[in-house]
Amino acid sequence: MTDLTLTQIRKAFGALEVIKGIDLDVRSGEFVVFVGPSGCGKSTLLRMIAGLEEVTSGTITIGGDDVTYAEPSKRGIAMVFQSYALYPHMTVAENIGFGLSLARRPKAEIEAKVHTAAETLQLTHLLDRKPKALSGGQRQRVAIGRAIVRDPKVFLFDEPLSNLDASLRAQMRLEIAELHARLKATMIYVTHDQTEAMTMADKIVVLNGGGIEQVGSPMELYRNPATPFVAGFIGSPKMNLYGGAVAERMGCTTYGIRPEHIRLSAEAGTWQGRLRHIERLGADAILYLDVPELGEMIVRAEGETPFVPGATLWASPVTGAEHRFAA
Numbered sequence: 001m002t003d004l005t006l007t008q009i010r011k012a013f014g015a016l017e018v019i020k021g022i023d024l025d026v027r028s029g030e031f032v033v034f035v036g037p038s039g040c041g042k043s044t045l046l047r048m049i050a051g052l053e054e055v056t057s058g059t060i061t062i063g064g065d066d067v068t069y070a071e072p073s074k075r076g077i078a079m080v081f082q083s084y085a086l087y088p089h090m091t092v093a094e095n096i097g098f099g100l101s102l103a104r105r106p107k108a109e110i111e112a113k114v115h116t117a118a119e120t121l122q123l124t125h126l127l128d129r130k131p132k133a134l135s136g137g138q139r140q141r142v143a144i145g146r147a148i149v150r151d152p153k154v155f156l157f158d159e160p161l162s163n164l165d166a167s168l169r170a171q172m173r174l175e176i177a178e179l180h181a182r183l184k185a186t187m188i189y190v191t192h193d194q195t196e197a198m199t200m201a202d203k204i205v206v207l208n209g210g211g212i213e214q215v216g217s218p219m220e221l222y223r224n225p226a227t228p229f230v231a232g233f234i235g236s237p238k239m240n241l242y243g244g245a246v247a248e249r250m251g252c253t254t255y256g257i258r259p260e261h262i263r264l265s266a267e268a269g270t271w272q273g274r275l276r277h278i279e280r281l282g283a284d285a286i287l288y289l290d291v292p293e294l295g296e297m298i299v300r301a302e303g304e305t306p307f308v309p310g311a312t313l314w315a316s317p318v319t320g321a322e323h324r325f326a327a
Contacts, residue, residue, distance in 0.1 A: 002063040002076070002153035002186050003028050004049070009058035011044055011210075018044055020210040021058070026154075026188065026203075031180045034190045035197040036207035036233070042190045043158055045207070049188065050079050050156050063153055076153035078146075080160045084139040086131040093118070093127040096145040110149075117145040120182065121175075137168045144179070157189040161196065173199055194234055198222070206230050228254045228325050237286055237298045239323070246294055252324035259286070259300040261321035264307065269314025273297060275307055289315060 004026040011019035019041050026032050034042040047053035049060060051072035060068045067075045086095050094101075096117055097110045118124045121141040131139055140160055147155055157176075161169045177200050180187055191197060197204050198218045206213040206221065206229075214226040218234075225231035231239045239256045247255040263269070264287070273291035280303060287299040287307065297315060307313060 003061075004063075004154055004186060004188070005059075005061045006045075006049075007059040007061075009045070009048065009060065010056045011041075011048060011053065012056045017056075018210050019048070019056075022212055024205060024212065024215070026186060028186055029184050031177070031187045031189065031200060031202045032205060033197040033201035033203070034188065034205050034207055035192065035194055036213075038192060040207040041210040042192075042207050046156055046158055046188060046190045049154075050077055051075050052079075077156055078148075078150045078152035078154075079156040079158065080140075080143050080147050082159045082162055084131070084143045084163075086139060086142055088131050091128050091130060092123060092134070092142050092145075095131070095142055096123075096149055099146060099150055113149040114145075117148040120148065120179065121145050135168075136164050137172055140164065140172060141175070144176070148183070153186065155185055155187040157187065159191055160189075161191075162193075169196075176200065195236060198234070204234075206233060225256075225323065228256065231256050231323055231325070237300065240294075240297050242294050247324075250322075250324055253327045254325040256323035256325065257317045257321065259298045261318040262297070262299045263316050263318065264299060264301060264305075265314045265316070266307075266311070267314065269316040271297070271315045273313060273315060275309050275311045275313055277309055278305070278307070289313065291315065 006022055006024040009019055009022045010017060034045060036042050044053055048055050051070060055068055059066060062075055093114050097114045100110045118127055121144060123141055123145060126138060161172050164172060173196060201218055203215060204218055204221055205215050208229050214221060214230045221230060221234045225234060228241050232241055235258055237259045239258045241254055241256045243254050247253055271291045271293055273289035275287060276290050277288045279286040283303045285301050285303050285305045287301055289297040289299060291297045299315060
């Protein structure tokens with residue numbers, strides 16, 4: 001297991017600075033997720049850790065060793081990409097062990113490591129198959145197996161589940177989390193999906209515009225977002241955020257309340273609005289209100305909520321659940 005430290009990491013393409021002085025400590029054995037919108041710099045940052053992108057300035061250390069300008073093969077990392085990058089003419093076993101074969105490791109060692117990785121990933125019965133005979137989830141597990149056999153100091157995942165359908169993504173989230181628990185390895189995972197970040201991470205790094213907005217555990221970011229950006233990015237549906245005169249009356253620059261922290265009534269409350277639409281999701285329902293004082297308000301309610309579109313309702317925040325952000 002290995003610590004990883006980034007110190008004042010910057011990346012510029014000519015005059016355009018895309019990573020703006022990032023400092024970050026990843027403890028040995030942590031599962032850290034970089035999350036943020038497209039263009040925030042998360043994949044660029046991951047590629048600099050991997051050595052696939054040159055650092056403009058700053059220092060990267062892995063296990064106490066300065067690897068800022070080291071070749072990727074010398075960093076002790078293994079990377080799993082969005083594309084599976086499997087060789088179609090090779091079997092699963094050959095794909096998993098290919099890196100070891102290139103390194104001219106003994107055949108017995110390769111076979112032992114391949115079988116250990118296959119057992120870990122439940123691929124033993126598929127070792128003789130070619131990639132075309134595998135499902136998307138199985139192919140992704142093969143790609144992960146290729147990383148495992150290298151015994152890396154740090155695993156790097158670059159949006160590995162984005163090519164899978166929703167049900168497979170949920171399954172693979174669980175499998176990767178269980179893999180981390182078994183290996184107790186240091187893992188850094190990049191995604192734009194806050195659900196992946198919340199369900200898998202020990203620590204989330206929220207990136208925005210080439211810098212870090214906030215670092216913390218999933219529930220720390222949910223309960224105590226430091227900025228309106230984090231408040232709107234973490235949580236689904238996103239937090240209701242209001243500025244202007246509404247926020248001024250609340251004594252802040254931006255006022256926020258999560259959809260699940262609003263109670264509805266047909267009789268009385270804090271804000272009055274018209275119910276525009278309901279999304280019934282089974283156990284939950286997502287309601288969209290037009291509130292003249294605020295604009296749109298999103299509310300999470302029980303799936304059996306009796307309210308219907310067109311109804312006039314009152315909405316009230318749960319005491320102690322409101323968020324007030326300064327400038």
